[in-house]
Amino acid sequence: MTFTSNSVAETERIAGELAATLCGGDVIALHGDLGAGKTQFTRGLVRAFGGDTGMVSSPTYVLLHIYPTPTLTIFHLDAYRVHSGEDFDSVGFDELLEQNGVTVLEWPSRIGDRLPAKRLDVKIQTIDESSRAILIEDHRSAD
Numbered sequence: 339m340t341f342t343s344n345s346v347a348e349t350e351r352i353a354g355e356l357a358a359t360l361c362g363g364d365v366i367a368l369h370g371d372l373g374a375g376k377t378q379f380t381r382g383l384v385r386a387f388g389g390d391t392g393m394v395s396s397p398t399y400v401l402l403h404i405y406p407t408p409t410l411t412i413f414h415l416d417a418y419r420v421h422s423g424e425d426f427d428s429v430g431f432d433e434l435l436e437q438n439g440v441t442v443l444e445w446p447s448r449i450g451d452r453l454p455a456k457r458l459d460v461k462i463q464t465i466d467e468s469s470r471a472i473l474i475e476d477h478r479s480a481d
C-alpha cells in the first residue's frame with residue numbers, strides 16, 4: 339500500500355490506520371532518511387492507541403523509549419548509532435519481542451539479520467519539504 343502525506347497530521351493519520359491492524363507482538367521496521375518522518379509516524383501510532391504523545395521523541399541517544407497505552411505497550415527503538423547486529427544484542431531486543439507489545443524500530447538496516455522476517459516494513463520517502471510517500475508492506479505472515 340502506498341500513501342501520500344502532505345503534512346505531519348496526515349502522516350499521523352496514516353499511522354493511525356495501520357495501528358488499527360496491529361496486534362501485540364507485531365514489529366514495525368521504519369525505513370527512511372534523516373528527517374523523513376519515522377518518529378512522527380511513531381507518534382501517530384501512540385496517539386491511535388491512546389498513549390501520551392508528549393513522550394514521543396527519537397530515542398537516538400537512549401536507544402529505547404517505552405510508551406504505555408491502555409491496550410498494549412509500544413517499544414520504540416532507534417538503531418541509528420548501532421554499528422552492527424552484535425552491537426545491538428546488548429539492547430535485549432529478543433526479550434522485548436517476547437513482551438507482546440508493538441515494537442517500532444527506526445534505522446532497521448543497522449541491525450542486520452537481527453530483524454525478524456515476520457514484520458511490517460514502513461518506508462517513508464521525502465518528496466519535498468512537507469510531502470512524503472509512505473509505503474507499507476505487511477510481512478507478518480512471512481515464513
Ligand SMILES: Nc1ncnc2c1ncn2[C@@H]1O[C@H](COP(=O)(O)OP(=O)(O)OP(=O)(O)O)[C@@H](O)[C@H]1O
Nearest residue numbers: 343344345346349372373374375376377378396468
Ligand atoms: N508529511 C510529513 N510527514 C512527517 N513529517 C513531516 C512531514 N512534512 C514535514 N515533516 C517534518 O519532517 C520532520 C520529521 O522528523 P522525524 O523526527 O519524524 O524524522 P525521523 O525520520 O524520525 O528522523 P531521524 O532519522 O533523524 O530520527 C519533522 O520536522 C516534521 O515536522
Ligand SMILES: [Mg+2]
Nearest residue numbers: 376377396444
Ligand atoms: Mg526519528
